[in-house]
Amino acid sequence: MRIAVPNKGRLHEPSVDLLDRAGLHVVDGADRKLYAETVDPDVTILYARAADIPEYVSDGAADVGITGLDQVREAAVDNLVDLLDLEYGACRLVLAAPEDGPVESVADLAGGTVATEFPNVTRAYFEDKGVDVDIAEVSGATELTPHVDIADAIVDITSTGTTLRMNRLGVVDDVLESSVRLFAREDALDDPKVEQVTTALRSVKTAEGKRYLMMNVPEENLQAVKDVIPGLGGPTVMDIAGDSKVAVHAVVDERQVFETINDLEREGASGILVTEIERMVE
Template sequence: MIIAIPNKGRLSEPSLELLREAGIRVESSERKLIVPTNNQRINILFARARDIPHYVANGSADVGITGYDMVVESGEDVKVLLKLGFGKAKLVIAVPMNSDVKAVEDLDGKRIATEFKNIAKRYFKEKGLNVKIVEVSGACENAPYIGIADAILDLTSTGTTLRVNNLRVVEEVLETEAVLIANRNVVNEFEVKALVTSIQGVLNAKGMMYLMMNIPADILDEVKRIVPGLKGPTVMKVENGNMLAVHVVVHEDRLFEILEKLKKIGARDILIIPIQRLIY
Protein backbone atom coordinates (compact mmCIF):
# COMPACT_ATOMS: atom_id res chain seq x y z
CA MET A 1 0.00 0.00 0.00
CA ILE A 2 1.25 3.48 -0.86
CA ILE A 3 0.26 6.40 1.39
CA ALA A 4 0.74 9.88 -0.08
CA ILE A 5 1.43 12.70 2.39
CA PRO A 6 2.48 16.35 1.93
CA ASN A 7 6.20 16.83 1.43
CA LYS A 8 6.15 20.27 3.06
CA GLY A 9 3.84 22.85 4.58
CA ARG A 10 1.56 22.91 7.60
CA LEU A 11 0.18 19.40 7.03
CA SER A 12 3.49 17.58 6.54
CA GLU A 13 4.82 17.01 10.08
CA PRO A 14 1.37 16.42 11.67
CA SER A 15 0.72 13.77 9.00
CA LEU A 16 3.99 11.98 9.79
CA GLU A 17 3.28 12.20 13.52
CA LEU A 18 -0.22 10.76 13.09
CA LEU A 19 1.16 7.84 11.10
CA ARG A 20 3.83 7.25 13.78
CA GLU A 21 1.14 7.16 16.45
CA ALA A 22 -0.79 4.70 14.28
CA GLY A 23 2.27 2.42 14.13
CA ILE A 24 3.67 3.43 10.73
CA ARG A 25 7.17 4.88 10.86
CA VAL A 26 9.29 6.13 7.96
CA GLU A 27 12.50 4.09 7.91
CA SER A 28 14.61 6.53 5.88
CA SER A 29 15.62 10.01 7.02
CA GLU A 30 15.99 11.11 3.40
CA ARG A 31 12.98 12.79 1.82
CA LYS A 32 12.94 10.75 -1.40
CA LEU A 33 9.82 10.52 -3.54
CA ILE A 34 8.90 7.09 -2.14
CA VAL A 35 10.32 5.74 1.12
CA PRO A 36 9.79 2.47 3.00
CA THR A 37 8.25 2.16 6.46
CA ASN A 38 8.60 -0.28 9.34
CA ASN A 39 5.78 -2.24 7.69
CA GLN A 40 7.14 -3.92 4.57
CA ARG A 41 3.71 -3.73 2.89
CA ILE A 42 3.48 0.06 3.28
CA ASN A 43 5.46 2.82 1.51
CA ILE A 44 5.16 6.60 1.85
CA LEU A 45 4.91 8.87 -1.19
CA PHE A 46 5.93 12.47 -0.51
CA ALA A 47 4.08 14.91 -2.77
CA ARG A 48 2.62 18.38 -2.92
CA ALA A 49 -0.64 18.57 -0.97
CA ARG A 50 -2.31 19.90 -4.12
CA ASP A 51 -1.23 16.86 -6.16
CA ILE A 52 -2.27 14.16 -3.68
CA PRO A 53 -5.94 13.92 -4.77
CA HIS A 54 -4.76 13.33 -8.35
CA TYR A 55 -2.26 10.63 -7.31
CA VAL A 56 -4.90 8.85 -5.23
CA ALA A 57 -7.56 9.11 -7.95
CA ASN A 58 -5.32 7.65 -10.68
CA GLY A 59 -3.94 4.88 -8.46
CA SER A 60 -0.37 6.14 -8.04
CA ALA A 61 -1.17 6.08 -4.32
CA ASP A 62 -3.82 3.99 -2.60
CA VAL A 63 -4.58 6.50 0.14
CA GLY A 64 -3.41 10.00 1.02
CA ILE A 65 -3.50 12.77 3.58
CA THR A 66 -4.20 16.28 2.33
CA GLY A 67 -6.47 19.24 2.98
CA TYR A 68 -10.16 18.92 2.23
CA ASP A 69 -9.83 22.19 0.28
CA MET A 70 -7.35 20.45 -2.04
CA VAL A 71 -9.80 17.59 -2.58
CA VAL A 72 -12.62 19.99 -3.49
CA GLU A 73 -10.35 22.10 -5.70
CA SER A 74 -9.11 19.05 -7.59
CA GLY A 75 -12.59 17.77 -8.38
CA GLU A 76 -11.22 14.22 -8.24
CA ASP A 77 -13.58 11.36 -7.37
CA VAL A 78 -11.87 10.06 -4.24
CA LYS A 79 -13.38 8.72 -1.02
CA VAL A 80 -12.92 10.80 2.14
CA LEU A 81 -12.38 8.19 4.86
CA LEU A 82 -11.62 10.31 7.93
CA LYS A 83 -11.40 13.89 9.12
CA LEU A 84 -8.09 14.11 10.98
CA GLY A 85 -8.59 17.12 13.24
CA PHE A 86 -5.53 19.19 12.29
CA GLY A 87 -4.85 21.82 9.65
CA LYS A 88 -8.22 23.44 10.26
CA ALA A 89 -8.91 26.63 8.31
CA LYS A 90 -11.60 28.49 6.41
CA LEU A 91 -11.62 29.47 2.76
CA VAL A 92 -12.96 33.00 2.75
CA ILE A 93 -13.62 35.92 0.44
CA ALA A 94 -11.93 39.04 1.76
CA VAL A 95 -11.66 42.67 0.63
CA PRO A 96 -9.71 45.73 1.82
CA MET A 97 -11.16 47.45 4.87
CA ASN A 98 -12.05 50.54 2.84
CA SER A 99 -13.76 48.58 0.05
CA ASP A 100 -17.35 49.40 -0.90
CA VAL A 101 -18.10 45.68 -1.05
CA LYS A 102 -20.41 44.75 1.83
CA ALA A 103 -21.82 41.44 0.60
CA VAL A 104 -20.74 38.79 -1.88
CA GLU A 105 -23.36 40.06 -4.37
CA ASP A 106 -21.41 43.33 -4.58
CA LEU A 107 -18.59 41.43 -6.29
CA ASP A 108 -20.51 41.06 -9.56
CA GLY A 109 -18.21 42.28 -12.33
CA LYS A 110 -15.19 42.39 -10.00
CA ARG A 111 -11.81 40.61 -10.07
CA ILE A 112 -11.03 37.81 -7.56
CA ALA A 113 -7.45 36.74 -6.88
CA THR A 114 -7.02 33.14 -5.71
CA GLU A 115 -5.07 29.90 -6.07
CA PHE A 116 -8.39 28.02 -5.79
CA LYS A 117 -9.65 28.82 -9.27
CA ASN A 118 -11.97 25.80 -9.56
CA ILE A 119 -13.67 26.40 -6.23
CA ALA A 120 -14.00 30.08 -7.13
CA LYS A 121 -15.55 29.34 -10.53
CA ARG A 122 -18.09 26.91 -9.08
CA TYR A 123 -18.94 29.17 -6.16
CA PHE A 124 -19.59 32.32 -8.17
CA LYS A 125 -21.43 30.39 -10.87
CA GLU A 126 -23.80 29.00 -8.23
CA LYS A 127 -24.29 32.54 -6.94
CA GLY A 128 -25.07 33.76 -10.46
CA LEU A 129 -22.28 36.32 -10.32
CA ASN A 130 -20.03 37.29 -13.21
CA VAL A 131 -16.49 37.72 -11.88
CA LYS A 132 -13.00 37.52 -13.36
CA ILE A 133 -10.78 34.93 -11.66
CA VAL A 134 -7.17 36.07 -11.35
CA GLU A 135 -5.09 32.97 -10.66
CA VAL A 136 -2.13 33.47 -8.32
CA SER A 137 0.17 31.02 -6.58
CA GLY A 138 0.75 31.22 -2.85
CA ALA A 139 -0.45 34.04 -0.62
CA CYS A 140 -2.61 36.57 -2.40
CA GLU A 141 -3.20 39.16 0.34
CA ASN A 142 -1.39 41.86 -1.62
CA ALA A 143 -3.41 41.40 -4.80
CA PRO A 144 -5.97 44.16 -4.05
CA TYR A 145 -3.20 46.62 -3.17
CA ILE A 146 -1.17 46.13 -6.34
CA GLY A 147 -4.21 46.62 -8.52
CA ILE A 148 -4.73 43.12 -9.93
CA ALA A 149 -7.88 42.22 -7.95
CA ASP A 150 -10.76 43.71 -6.00
CA ALA A 151 -11.05 40.78 -3.58
CA ILE A 152 -9.30 37.53 -2.69
CA LEU A 153 -10.41 33.97 -2.03
CA ASP A 154 -7.90 32.49 0.40
CA LEU A 155 -7.40 30.31 3.45
CA THR A 156 -7.34 31.73 6.95
CA SER A 157 -6.94 29.89 10.23
CA THR A 158 -6.74 32.62 12.86
CA GLY A 159 -7.52 35.73 10.79
CA THR A 160 -4.22 37.33 11.80
CA THR A 161 -2.81 37.51 8.26
CA LEU A 162 -5.99 39.17 7.01
CA ARG A 163 -5.92 41.75 9.79
CA VAL A 164 -2.21 42.48 9.25
CA ASN A 165 -2.96 43.12 5.57
CA ASN A 166 -5.97 45.28 6.41
CA LEU A 167 -8.50 42.87 4.93
CA ARG A 168 -11.96 41.90 6.17
CA VAL A 169 -14.02 38.80 5.50
CA VAL A 170 -17.09 39.16 3.31
CA GLU A 171 -18.11 35.51 3.08
CA GLU A 172 -16.99 32.07 4.30
CA VAL A 173 -16.92 29.64 1.38
CA LEU A 174 -15.57 26.40 2.83
CA GLU A 175 -14.31 24.87 6.09
CA THR A 176 -11.29 22.63 5.67
CA GLU A 177 -8.99 20.35 7.64
CA ALA A 178 -6.67 17.45 6.93
CA VAL A 179 -8.48 14.37 5.65
CA LEU A 180 -7.59 10.79 4.84
CA ILE A 181 -8.68 9.95 1.30
CA ALA A 182 -8.63 6.73 -0.72
CA ASN A 183 -8.97 5.51 -4.27
CA ARG A 184 -12.52 4.14 -4.48
CA ASN A 185 -11.25 0.83 -5.90
CA VAL A 186 -9.29 -0.01 -2.74
CA VAL A 187 -11.62 1.25 0.00
CA ASN A 188 -12.56 -2.29 1.08
CA GLU A 189 -9.07 -3.79 0.95
CA PHE A 190 -7.66 -5.12 4.23
CA GLU A 191 -4.68 -2.74 4.42
CA VAL A 192 -6.89 0.31 3.91
CA LYS A 193 -9.42 -0.83 6.50
CA ALA A 194 -6.58 -1.59 8.93
CA LEU A 195 -5.14 1.89 8.39
CA VAL A 196 -8.52 3.52 9.02
CA THR A 197 -9.03 1.48 12.21
CA SER A 198 -5.58 2.37 13.51
CA ILE A 199 -5.82 6.10 12.74
CA GLN A 200 -9.37 6.28 14.10
CA GLY A 201 -8.11 4.64 17.29
CA VAL A 202 -5.42 7.33 17.63
CA LEU A 203 -7.97 10.11 17.07
CA ASN A 204 -10.40 8.58 19.57
CA ALA A 205 -7.64 8.41 22.19
CA LYS A 206 -6.64 12.07 21.95
CA GLY A 207 -6.88 13.53 25.47
CA MET A 208 -8.29 10.34 26.97
CA MET A 209 -6.92 8.72 30.15
CA TYR A 210 -7.37 5.27 31.68
CA LEU A 211 -8.20 5.71 35.36
CA MET A 212 -7.86 2.80 37.79
CA MET A 213 -8.68 2.84 41.50
CA ASN A 214 -9.65 0.69 44.45
CA ILE A 215 -12.80 1.67 46.35
CA PRO A 216 -14.93 0.40 49.23
CA ALA A 217 -17.88 -1.48 47.74
CA ASP A 218 -20.43 0.77 49.42
CA ILE A 219 -19.34 3.90 47.48
CA LEU A 220 -19.66 2.36 43.99
CA ASP A 221 -22.84 4.26 43.10
CA GLU A 222 -21.22 7.55 44.11
CA VAL A 223 -18.13 6.75 42.02
CA LYS A 224 -20.35 6.05 39.01
CA ARG A 225 -21.92 9.48 39.38
CA ILE A 226 -18.50 11.15 39.43
CA VAL A 227 -16.97 9.12 36.56
CA PRO A 228 -19.66 7.48 34.45
CA GLY A 229 -17.12 6.49 31.77
CA LEU A 230 -17.77 5.86 28.10
CA LYS A 231 -20.20 2.97 28.66
CA GLY A 232 -20.04 2.68 32.42
CA PRO A 233 -16.96 1.73 34.49
CA THR A 234 -15.47 -1.76 34.61
CA VAL A 235 -15.87 -3.13 38.13
CA MET A 236 -13.99 -6.11 39.59
CA LYS A 237 -13.89 -7.59 43.09
CA VAL A 238 -10.57 -7.33 44.91
CA GLU A 239 -9.41 -10.57 46.58
CA ASN A 240 -8.86 -9.18 50.07
CA GLY A 241 -11.60 -7.34 51.93
CA ASN A 242 -14.76 -5.60 50.83
CA MET A 243 -13.03 -3.63 48.07
CA LEU A 244 -13.69 -3.20 44.37
CA ALA A 245 -11.30 -2.31 41.54
CA VAL A 246 -12.81 0.25 39.17
CA HIS A 247 -11.42 1.03 35.72
CA VAL A 248 -12.82 3.88 33.66
CA VAL A 249 -11.90 6.04 30.65
CA VAL A 250 -12.09 9.81 31.21
CA HIS A 251 -10.93 12.91 29.35
CA GLU A 252 -7.85 14.57 30.80
CA ASP A 253 -9.71 17.90 31.07
CA ARG A 254 -11.89 16.37 33.81
CA LEU A 255 -9.06 14.97 35.94
CA PHE A 256 -8.52 18.17 37.91
CA GLU A 257 -11.94 18.00 39.57
CA ILE A 258 -12.48 14.23 39.42
CA LEU A 259 -9.40 13.18 41.40
CA GLU A 260 -10.18 15.29 44.45
CA LYS A 261 -13.82 14.15 44.48
CA LEU A 262 -12.79 10.49 44.29
CA LYS A 263 -10.18 10.88 46.99
CA LYS A 264 -12.68 12.66 49.23
CA ILE A 265 -15.23 9.81 49.13
CA GLY A 266 -12.63 7.11 49.82
CA ALA A 267 -11.06 6.01 46.53
CA ARG A 268 -7.40 5.03 46.80
CA ASP A 269 -4.52 3.46 44.87
CA ILE A 270 -5.50 5.71 41.97
CA LEU A 271 -3.50 5.13 38.79
CA ILE A 272 -3.75 7.18 35.59
CA ILE A 273 -2.40 5.94 32.25
CA PRO A 274 -2.44 7.76 28.88
CA ILE A 275 -4.32 5.89 26.15
CA GLN A 276 -2.52 5.37 22.84
CA ARG A 277 -5.50 4.06 20.88
CA LEU A 278 -9.18 3.69 21.60
CA ILE A 279 -11.31 1.45 19.39
CA TYR A 280 -15.05 1.65 19.97
Protein backbone atom coordinates in the same frame (compact mmCIF):
# COMPACT_ATOMS: atom_id res chain seq x y z
CA MET B 1 -0.65 -0.15 -0.11
CA ARG B 2 0.68 3.40 -0.48
CA ILE B 3 -0.27 6.31 1.75
CA ALA B 4 0.45 9.75 0.27
CA VAL B 5 1.64 12.22 2.92
CA PRO B 6 2.68 15.91 2.63
CA ASN B 7 6.43 16.06 2.10
CA LYS B 8 6.97 19.42 3.80
CA GLY B 9 5.24 22.44 5.25
CA ARG B 10 2.91 22.76 8.22
CA LEU B 11 1.09 19.48 7.44
CA HIS B 12 4.17 17.24 7.21
CA GLU B 13 5.15 16.78 10.86
CA PRO B 14 1.60 16.32 12.23
CA SER B 15 0.86 13.74 9.52
CA VAL B 16 4.03 11.73 10.13
CA ASP B 17 3.48 11.93 13.90
CA LEU B 18 -0.10 10.67 13.53
CA LEU B 19 1.00 7.67 11.48
CA ASP B 20 3.71 6.95 14.02
CA ARG B 21 1.20 7.03 16.92
CA ALA B 22 -1.04 4.72 14.91
CA GLY B 23 1.80 2.16 14.75
CA LEU B 24 2.90 2.81 11.16
CA HIS B 25 6.48 3.72 12.01
CA VAL B 26 8.83 4.62 9.17
CA VAL B 27 11.65 2.07 9.34
CA ASP B 28 14.30 3.72 7.16
CA GLY B 29 14.00 7.26 8.54
CA ALA B 30 14.23 8.66 5.03
CA ASP B 31 11.43 11.18 5.01
CA ARG B 32 13.26 13.20 2.34
CA LYS B 33 12.96 10.39 -0.17
CA LEU B 34 9.96 9.87 -2.40
CA TYR B 35 9.10 6.58 -0.69
CA ALA B 36 9.60 5.19 2.82
CA GLU B 37 8.91 1.70 4.14
CA THR B 38 6.96 1.18 7.36
CA VAL B 39 6.97 -1.58 9.97
CA ASP B 40 4.07 -3.08 8.02
CA PRO B 41 5.65 -4.66 4.91
CA ASP B 42 2.40 -4.07 3.02
CA VAL B 43 2.28 -0.31 3.68
CA THR B 44 4.54 2.29 2.06
CA ILE B 45 4.62 6.04 2.60
CA LEU B 46 4.69 8.24 -0.50
CA TYR B 47 5.87 11.80 0.15
CA ALA B 48 4.35 14.43 -2.14
CA ARG B 49 3.29 18.06 -2.28
CA ALA B 50 0.03 18.53 -0.37
CA ALA B 51 -1.57 19.99 -3.50
CA ASP B 52 -0.56 16.96 -5.59
CA ILE B 53 -1.84 14.29 -3.22
CA PRO B 54 -5.45 14.24 -4.52
CA GLU B 55 -4.19 13.57 -8.06
CA TYR B 56 -1.77 10.91 -6.84
CA VAL B 57 -4.61 9.06 -5.11
CA SER B 58 -7.08 9.62 -7.93
CA ASP B 59 -4.64 8.33 -10.56
CA GLY B 60 -3.61 5.25 -8.55
CA ALA B 61 -0.09 6.27 -7.53
CA ALA B 62 -1.36 5.97 -3.95
CA ASP B 63 -4.38 4.25 -2.43
CA VAL B 64 -5.08 6.74 0.35
CA GLY B 65 -3.87 10.24 1.04
CA ILE B 66 -3.57 12.71 3.89
CA THR B 67 -4.09 16.34 2.88
CA GLY B 68 -6.37 19.31 3.34
CA LEU B 69 -9.97 19.35 2.20
CA ASP B 70 -9.17 22.59 0.35
CA GLN B 71 -6.58 20.76 -1.77
CA VAL B 72 -9.02 17.97 -2.61
CA ARG B 73 -11.75 20.41 -3.63
CA GLU B 74 -9.27 22.37 -5.75
CA ALA B 75 -8.08 19.21 -7.51
CA ALA B 76 -11.68 18.69 -8.67
CA VAL B 77 -11.36 14.91 -8.86
CA ASP B 78 -14.54 12.90 -8.51
CA ASN B 79 -13.34 9.46 -7.39
CA LEU B 80 -12.17 10.24 -3.84
CA VAL B 81 -14.00 9.39 -0.62
CA ASP B 82 -13.53 11.39 2.58
CA LEU B 83 -12.83 8.71 5.22
CA LEU B 84 -11.83 10.64 8.32
CA ASP B 85 -11.39 14.20 9.58
CA LEU B 86 -7.95 14.23 11.24
CA GLU B 87 -8.77 17.52 12.97
CA TYR B 88 -5.57 19.49 12.38
CA GLY B 89 -4.48 22.02 9.78
CA ALA B 90 -7.77 23.86 10.25
CA CYS B 91 -8.23 26.92 8.05
CA ARG B 92 -10.84 28.80 6.03
CA LEU B 93 -11.01 29.87 2.43
CA VAL B 94 -12.62 33.28 2.51
CA LEU B 95 -13.76 35.90 0.08
CA ALA B 96 -12.13 39.18 1.11
CA ALA B 97 -12.08 42.73 -0.28
CA PRO B 98 -10.53 46.08 0.71
CA GLU B 99 -12.04 47.36 3.95
CA ASP B 100 -12.63 50.84 2.53
CA GLY B 101 -13.83 49.63 -0.89
CA PRO B 102 -17.28 49.26 -2.45
CA VAL B 103 -17.55 45.46 -2.07
CA GLU B 104 -19.78 44.59 0.88
CA SER B 105 -21.52 41.47 -0.45
CA VAL B 106 -20.99 38.72 -3.00
CA ALA B 107 -23.44 40.39 -5.37
CA ASP B 108 -21.28 43.52 -5.46
CA LEU B 109 -18.64 41.56 -7.37
CA ALA B 110 -20.83 40.87 -10.42
CA GLY B 111 -18.69 41.63 -13.47
CA GLY B 112 -15.60 42.11 -11.30
CA THR B 113 -12.34 40.21 -10.93
CA VAL B 114 -11.35 37.86 -8.11
CA ALA B 115 -7.73 36.78 -7.60
CA THR B 116 -6.96 33.39 -6.05
CA GLU B 117 -4.66 30.41 -5.86
CA PHE B 118 -7.80 28.24 -5.82
CA PRO B 119 -9.52 28.84 -9.18
CA ASN B 120 -11.61 25.66 -9.14
CA VAL B 121 -12.97 26.23 -5.64
CA THR B 122 -13.57 29.89 -6.43
CA ARG B 123 -15.34 29.16 -9.70
CA ALA B 124 -17.63 26.62 -8.02
CA TYR B 125 -18.40 29.07 -5.22
CA PHE B 126 -19.46 31.89 -7.54
CA GLU B 127 -21.43 29.53 -9.78
CA ASP B 128 -23.33 28.38 -6.70
CA LYS B 129 -24.01 32.03 -5.79
CA GLY B 130 -25.13 32.82 -9.34
CA VAL B 131 -22.63 35.68 -9.63
CA ASP B 132 -20.54 36.07 -12.79
CA VAL B 133 -16.92 37.11 -12.16
CA ASP B 134 -13.56 36.88 -13.89
CA ILE B 135 -11.06 34.73 -12.01
CA ALA B 136 -7.40 35.74 -12.02
CA GLU B 137 -5.20 32.82 -10.99
CA VAL B 138 -2.14 33.91 -9.02
CA SER B 139 0.65 31.93 -7.37
CA GLY B 140 1.43 34.11 -4.39
CA ALA B 141 0.95 37.51 -2.73
CA THR B 142 -2.79 37.21 -3.30
CA GLU B 143 -3.51 39.85 -0.64
CA LEU B 144 -1.74 42.54 -2.68
CA THR B 145 -3.81 42.15 -5.84
CA PRO B 146 -6.73 44.42 -4.82
CA HIS B 147 -4.26 47.21 -3.97
CA VAL B 148 -2.51 47.15 -7.36
CA ASP B 149 -5.69 47.08 -9.45
CA ILE B 150 -5.35 43.41 -10.46
CA ALA B 151 -8.54 42.31 -8.71
CA ASP B 152 -11.54 43.65 -6.86
CA ALA B 153 -11.42 40.88 -4.26
CA ILE B 154 -9.59 37.67 -3.38
CA VAL B 155 -10.34 34.14 -2.29
CA ASP B 156 -7.55 32.97 -0.01
CA ILE B 157 -6.71 30.81 3.00
CA THR B 158 -6.79 32.32 6.46
CA SER B 159 -6.21 30.75 9.86
CA THR B 160 -6.21 33.74 12.19
CA GLY B 161 -7.09 36.63 9.87
CA THR B 162 -3.88 38.49 10.76
CA THR B 163 -2.55 38.67 7.20
CA LEU B 164 -5.87 39.97 5.91
CA ARG B 165 -5.97 42.70 8.55
CA MET B 166 -2.37 43.68 7.82
CA ASN B 167 -3.35 44.18 4.19
CA ARG B 168 -6.55 46.10 5.09
CA LEU B 169 -8.83 43.37 3.78
CA GLY B 170 -12.14 42.40 5.32
CA VAL B 171 -13.94 39.07 5.03
CA VAL B 172 -17.02 39.27 2.83
CA ASP B 173 -18.02 35.60 3.05
CA ASP B 174 -16.74 32.16 4.01
CA VAL B 175 -16.04 29.98 0.98
CA LEU B 176 -14.86 26.72 2.56
CA GLU B 177 -14.03 25.34 6.02
CA SER B 178 -11.03 23.04 5.69
CA SER B 179 -9.01 20.63 7.79
CA VAL B 180 -6.72 17.70 7.06
CA ARG B 181 -8.58 14.55 6.03
CA LEU B 182 -7.84 10.94 5.17
CA PHE B 183 -9.04 10.26 1.63
CA ALA B 184 -9.20 7.07 -0.39
CA ARG B 185 -9.91 6.24 -4.00
CA GLU B 186 -13.35 4.69 -4.44
CA ASP B 187 -12.02 1.46 -5.94
CA ALA B 188 -9.62 1.01 -3.01
CA LEU B 189 -12.32 0.98 -0.33
CA ASP B 190 -12.60 -2.82 -0.38
CA ASP B 191 -8.90 -3.23 0.39
CA PRO B 192 -8.63 -4.57 3.99
CA LYS B 193 -5.51 -2.44 4.47
CA VAL B 194 -7.49 0.73 3.82
CA GLU B 195 -9.92 -0.26 6.56
CA GLN B 196 -7.03 -1.13 8.91
CA VAL B 197 -5.32 2.22 8.35
CA THR B 198 -8.59 4.11 8.82
CA THR B 199 -9.33 2.25 12.07
CA ALA B 200 -5.79 2.84 13.34
CA LEU B 201 -5.90 6.58 12.70
CA ARG B 202 -9.42 6.88 14.12
CA SER B 203 -8.32 5.08 17.29
CA VAL B 204 -5.54 7.63 17.81
CA LYS B 205 -7.91 10.56 17.32
CA THR B 206 -10.48 8.99 19.67
CA ALA B 207 -7.85 8.59 22.39
CA GLU B 208 -6.72 12.21 22.26
CA GLY B 209 -7.61 14.11 25.41
CA LYS B 210 -8.62 10.95 27.27
CA ARG B 211 -7.08 9.30 30.35
CA TYR B 212 -7.45 5.82 31.85
CA LEU B 213 -8.22 5.67 35.57
CA MET B 214 -7.56 2.57 37.70
CA MET B 215 -8.37 2.31 41.40
CA ASN B 216 -9.39 0.02 44.25
CA VAL B 217 -12.75 0.66 45.87
CA PRO B 218 -14.45 -0.87 48.94
CA GLU B 219 -17.50 -2.78 47.74
CA GLU B 220 -19.83 -0.78 49.95
CA ASN B 221 -18.57 2.45 48.29
CA LEU B 222 -18.88 1.20 44.73
CA GLN B 223 -22.09 3.00 43.81
CA ALA B 224 -20.84 6.30 45.22
CA VAL B 225 -17.66 5.97 43.16
CA LYS B 226 -19.65 5.14 40.04
CA ASP B 227 -21.70 8.28 40.57
CA VAL B 228 -18.65 10.57 40.46
CA ILE B 229 -16.84 9.01 37.51
CA PRO B 230 -17.56 11.07 34.35
CA GLY B 231 -16.68 8.12 32.14
CA LEU B 232 -17.48 7.15 28.58
CA GLY B 233 -20.24 4.80 29.67
CA GLY B 234 -20.09 2.81 32.88
CA PRO B 235 -16.76 1.85 34.49
CA THR B 236 -15.38 -1.68 34.41
CA VAL B 237 -15.54 -3.40 37.80
CA MET B 238 -13.50 -6.50 38.66
CA ASP B 239 -13.23 -8.58 41.83
CA ILE B 240 -9.88 -8.68 43.62
CA ALA B 241 -9.09 -12.19 44.91
CA GLY B 242 -9.11 -12.43 48.68
CA ASP B 243 -10.03 -8.78 49.18
CA SER B 244 -13.19 -6.92 50.10
CA LYS B 245 -12.33 -4.29 47.53
CA VAL B 246 -12.99 -4.27 43.79
CA ALA B 247 -10.87 -2.88 40.97
CA VAL B 248 -12.53 -0.11 38.99
CA HIS B 249 -11.28 1.05 35.58
CA ALA B 250 -12.69 3.97 33.58
CA VAL B 251 -11.90 6.31 30.71
CA VAL B 252 -12.37 10.00 31.46
CA ASP B 253 -11.73 13.29 29.76
CA GLU B 254 -8.31 14.69 30.63
CA ARG B 255 -9.86 18.00 31.69
CA GLN B 256 -11.89 16.21 34.36
CA VAL B 257 -9.06 14.20 35.93
CA PHE B 258 -8.02 16.72 38.60
CA GLU B 259 -11.48 17.20 40.07
CA THR B 260 -12.45 13.55 39.65
CA ILE B 261 -9.48 12.23 41.65
CA ASN B 262 -10.41 14.45 44.59
CA ASP B 263 -13.99 13.17 44.45
CA LEU B 264 -12.83 9.55 44.23
CA GLU B 265 -10.57 9.88 47.27
CA ARG B 266 -13.44 11.40 49.20
CA GLU B 267 -15.57 8.35 48.35
CA GLY B 268 -12.92 5.90 49.58
CA ALA B 269 -11.04 4.99 46.39
CA SER B 270 -7.36 4.16 46.84
CA GLY B 271 -4.38 3.17 44.70
CA ILE B 272 -5.60 5.54 41.99
CA LEU B 273 -3.52 5.42 38.80
CA VAL B 274 -3.87 7.71 35.80
CA THR B 275 -2.35 6.70 32.46
CA GLU B 276 -2.35 8.07 28.95
CA ILE B 277 -4.23 6.23 26.21
CA GLU B 278 -2.41 5.80 22.91
CA ARG B 279 -5.28 4.32 20.93
CA MET B 280 -8.93 3.61 21.64
CA VAL B 281 -11.43 1.78 19.44
CA GLU B 282 -15.03 2.57 20.37
